[in-house]
Amino acid sequence: MRWDVVTWAAVALLLMAAETVVPGAFLLWMGFAAAAVFLLVLVAPGIPLLAQVAAFVVLSFVSVQVYRKWFRRAERPSDRPLLNRRAEQNIGMVLTLDQAIVGGRGRVRIGDSSWIAEGPDLPAGTRVRVVAVEGVVLKVQAE
Incomplete structure (x- = not known):
């Protein structure tokens, strides 16, 4: 197996796993971007490392914006909005x-x-x- 394919698969899994520790759904979407780069490198070998990193950065930005625009807005309001504001x-x-x-x-x-x-x-x-x-x-x- 090629090192770049394995690396992007590992980055995707680590980011998605890190989401369980760090709240906010931010790392999950970056994990999706890493998974997309993994699939891209798997299907089209020979992509330069700089292009892979650039694709990851762009896809991370796009995926986080998709989350913020369409998914975050759908969160339901809290039934106890003053819970942590004693x-x-x-x-x-x-x-x-x-x-x-x-x-x-x-x-x-x-x-x-x-x-x-x-x-x-x-x-x-x-x-x-x-x-x-x-x-x-x-x-x-x-x-």
Whole structure:
């Protein structure tokens, strides 16, 4: 068996296998491009190495664009869009100030964690509603 045929087959298999480790469906499509070059080299021997690499680069770009245009758009929206955005899950919650807001900053307790709260100066014990989030700072207003 020729070295270029074996090499492109191995590259295709490695890229497709790597997709199981790296999320995002990016390497899978590059694996398809390598498989196409494998088939091209298998059917038409004698293609120079530079042409093989150029074909791989072009086919990789095209295949990733095909994925982005036709397949990625078809992903269904999440039923829990705020799952990994913990601070944003608190918007709308009504909480009690743990520490008074003085100079625009205070603290609220949510479960077993303490969060920085920003808003108008208010005494401790006041009920506040979270209206926005900026990083890990909760923007609050009096309830």
